[in-house]
Amino acid sequence: MNQQMNSPEHIEYVTRIGDNALILGQRMSEWCGHAPVLEEDMALANMSLDLIGQARMLLAHAGKLEGKGRDEDQLAFLRTELNYRNLTLCELPNQDFARTMVRNFLFASFQVLLWERLLTSSDSELAAIAAKSLKEARYHAQHAGDWVIRLGDGTVESHARAQAALDYLWPYTAEFFVTTPADDAVAAAAIGPAWSELEAAWEALVLPVLVEATLTVPARTPFKSFGKFGRHSEHLGHLLSEMQYLQRTYPGAQW
Amino acid sequence: MERKEWPLWEVFVRSRNGLDHKHCGSVHAPDAKLALQVARDVYTRRQEGVSIWVVQADHIVASDPDAKPELFDPAEDKIYRHPTFYQLPDEVNHM
Amino acid sequence: MYTQALDIPQQNPEAKGPRVVENPAYQAEFDAKVDAGGYIEAKDWMPESYRKTLIRQISQHAHSEIVGMLPEGNWITRAPTLKRKAILIAKVQDEGGHGLYLYAAAETLGVSRDELIEALHSGKAKYSSIFNYPTLTWADIGVIGWLVDGAAIMNQIPLCKCSYGPYARAMVRVCKEESFHQRQGYDLLLTMMKGTQEQRDMVQDAVNRWWWPSIMMFGPHDKDSVHSTQSARWGIKRISNDDLRQKFVDATVEQAKVLGVTMPDPELKWNAERGHHDFGAIDWDEFWNVVNGHGQGNVDRLAARVKAWEDGAWVRAAALEYARKQAAREHQAA
Numbered sequence: 001m002n003q004q005m006n007s008p009e010h011i012e013y014v015t016r017i018g019d020n021a022l023i024l025g026q027r028m029s030e031w032c033g034h035a036p037v038l039e040e041d042m043a044l045a046n047m048s049l050d051l052i053g054q055a056r057m058l059l060a061h062a063g064k065l066e067g068k069g070r071d072e073d074q075l076a077f078l079r080t081e082l083n084y085r086n087l088t089l090c091e092l093p094n095q096d097f098a099r100t101m102v103r104n105f106l107f108a109s110f111q112v113l114l115w116e117r118l119l120t121s122s123d124s125e126l127a128a129i130a131a132k133s134l135k136e137a138r139y140h141a142q143h144a145g146d147w148v149i150r151l152g153d154g155t156v157e158s159h160a161r162a163q164a165a166l167d168y169l170w171p172y173t174a175e176f177f178v179t180t181p182a183d184d185a186v187a188a189a190a191i192g193p194a195w196s197e198l199e200a201a202w203e204a205l206v207l208p209v210l211v212e213a214t215l216t217v218p219a220r221t222p223f224k225s226f227g228k229f230g231r232h233s234e235h236l237g238h239l240l241s242e243m244q245y246l247q248r249t250y251p252g253a254q255w
Numbered sequence: 256m257e258r259k260e261w262p263l264w265e266v267f268v269r270s271r272n273g274l275d276h277k278h279c280g281s282v283h284a285p286d287a288k289l290a291l292q293v294a295r296d297v298y299t300r301r302q303e304g305v306s307i308w309v310v311q312a313d314h315i316v317a318s319d320p321d322a323k324p325e326l327f328d329p330a331e332d333k334i335y336r337h338p339t340f341y342q343l344p345d346e347v348n349h350m
Numbered sequence: 351m352y353t354q355a356l357d358i359p360q361q362n363p364e365a366k367g368p369r370v371v372e373n374p375a376y377q378a379e380f381d382a383k384v385d386a387g388g389y390i391e392a393k394d395w396m397p398e399s400y401r402k403t404l405i406r407q408i409s410q411h412a413h414s415e416i417v418g419m420l421p422e423g424n425w426i427t428r429a430p431t432l433k434r435k436a437i438l439i440a441k442v443q444d445e446g447g448h449g450l451y452l453y454a455a456a457e458t459l460g461v462s463r464d465e466l467i468e469a470l471h472s473g474k475a476k477y478s479s480i481f482n483y484p485t486l487t488w489a490d491i492g493v494i495g496w497l498v499d500g501a502a503i504m505n506q507i508p509l510c511k512c513s514y515g516p517y518a519r520a521m522v523r524v525c526k527e528e529s530f531h532q533r534q535g536y537d538l539l540l541t542m543m544k545g546t547q548e549q550r551d552m553v554q555d556a557v558n559r560w561w562w563p564s565i566m567m568f569g570p571h572d573k574d575s576v577h578s579t580q581s582a583r584w585g586i587k588r589i590s591n592d593d594l595r596q597k598f599v600d601a602t603v604e605q606a607k608v609l610g611v612t613m614p615d616p617e618l619k620w621n622a623e624r625g626h627h628d629f630g631a632i633d634w635d636e637f638w639n640v641v642n643g644h645g646q647g648n649v650d651r652l653a654a655r656v657k658a659w660e661d662g663a664w665v666r667a668a669a670l671e672y673a674r675k676q677a678a679r680e681h682q683a684a
Contacts, residue, residue: 039282040665056432073432
């Protein structure tokens with residue numbers, strides 16, 4: 001790998017994709033043992049395992065690009081919250097099954113498009129990760145999308161919950177497509193797309209499912225979230241203090 | 256009465272191409288599409304399959320256990336259907 | 351594992367068909383099959399007491415797997431590395447799968463999963479009391495894998511050959527998947543024992559707390575066990591509680607040496623004459639207290655299960671309602 005590829009923008013871009021998987025994988029793992037039926041417990045755990053697997057590959061790769069000897073766990077567990085680059089959407093609490101599934105659908109659909117573009121990344125390691133992860137994201141989008149349809153077009157209660165979930169989450173999706181300085185540099189180096197390029201394709205994927213689910217897509221509001229710039233919601237700090245607990249309490253211990 | 260429990264589906268998995276689908280268990284699911292997905296999530300976590308069938312349990316027609324004698328015993332004396340019935344000379348016995 | 355519809359002994363509980371009444375000829379056939387080590391399938395005739403015992407045993411086993419997800423699930427969000435987090439999720443997920451296989455096996459006997467879950471939630475059905483103990487530190491995750499899963503595997507392997515086909519097949523699948531559970535636990539502990547003194551102390555403390563509950567998992571002494579004789583005859587329990595317990599103790603003592611931990615039992619020592627380890631008296635009062643749910647652990651575990659079930663009610667209802675609407679729409683279109 002040549003020197004110019006290890007730009008801070010490149011590292012940030014890979015870290016951001018890894019953090020998305022890490023933080024949402026952590027959220028999904030909270031369901032383990034508490035899902036509405038046993039079958040769905042299995043499904044949510046599989047999704048969590050996929051995401052944590054992606055996070056491991058991406059953070060390990062980011063650590064190598066950085067060249068300071070930090071491994072996947074040092075990056076996952078020993079950064080401070082301003083250094084996490086995940087989308088705010090990924091860190092929001094699960095709340096209920098409707099919010100969980102609507103979020104998974106909105107996010108996995110985005111991930112599908114991102115991985116598709118990263119298949120041809122000039123960063124061959126990232127391209128290899130994309131090839132593996134794309135299959136996982138497609139399944140997540142399918143499963144979550146099927147649930148969004150069932151909840152939206154199910155009972156009066158499930159419809160209300162799904163609509164409330166969509167209303168709550170939708171404003172956070174604007175952040176997906178905000179271009180950062182890193183995006184421009186990364187796009188110029190053909191490492192990956194600027195995320196703003198994915199917006200139209202994402203809407204084309206997501207809107208028909210929401211319509212089939214009989215949900216009303218909220219209008220865009222001026223609300224902005226900035227997780228990928230390192231400015232998060234209050235929720236991330238709590239997630240991290242739980243996740244980082246052992247690494248922080250016993251510095252230097254091997255597990 | 257209002258049905259509250261998701262129907263039961265029987266799951267059949269082909270472990271690799273060239274082999275039959277084999278019954279491996281069941282799942283509860285509200286419909287066929289989710290039945291396939293949860294069957295995948297439950298029964299192929301360790302690369303056990305390349306193809307899945309799900310069949311709603313109610314749709315399986317099974318033989319009557321009481322009819323076992325008349326269904327299966329008559330085949331018992333048709334020993335001439337089995338290759339070992341025929342004694343051939345050693346030179347051609349691998350036939 | 352096999353479909354409920356074709357395996358329910360009778361569709362109409364009022365019917366007095368020959369397959370359900372106690373029938374000496376069927377009984378003799380059944381006994382001969384079981385005594386010869388053969389399998390009883392769901393649709394075969396079976397004595398009502400056999401059916402009831404199986405439902406109780408299999409569902410209790412299923413409940414144990416499901417409740418057993420909770421103590422370990424308690425550490426998923428705090429797992430110290432991403433590798434350990436993935437391993438733990440996979441393991442707890444496996445337990446959910448095992449519960450699912452076992453509920454399905456019980457369903458072949460003519461009960462629904464909902465009925466079984468209702469029995470768990472109302473406190474009518476029991477689950478393995480081991481899961482009422484709290485998981486206090488990360489070392490508990492390793493010790494549960496090593497000791498609790500180790501004891502469970504020893505209890506479960508004989509069931510792979512039990513007389514009831516659907517149960518036996520479920521157990522084959524369970525045991526196959528279970529084999530990584532004990533190894534990952536031991537591996538976790540080995541890593542901690544090579545670490546800091548604090549980590550080693552944490553492991554020893556966990557061993558001190560889980561050792562006695564683990565050996566109690568084999569159940570009461572044979573002479574005090576109410577179900578063993580009948581169950582052994584039916585081939586749904588093939589080895590005595592005490593023999594299995596001894597086998598477990600003998601195997602575990604060696605593993606503890608390699609690990610560098612000691613068991614909290616001053617009377618535990620090799621008896622050359624018997625060719626086995628002797629061990630101290632088990633505190634059965636504590637055992638029965640926990641079995642009968644007289645611990646707050648039981649309250650918390652059940653509350654967690656009931657909450658998950660009740661919180662999920664609207665989800666389950668929504669999926670059914672969508673399926674109903676879809677069927678109506680397809681009917682309309684046809």
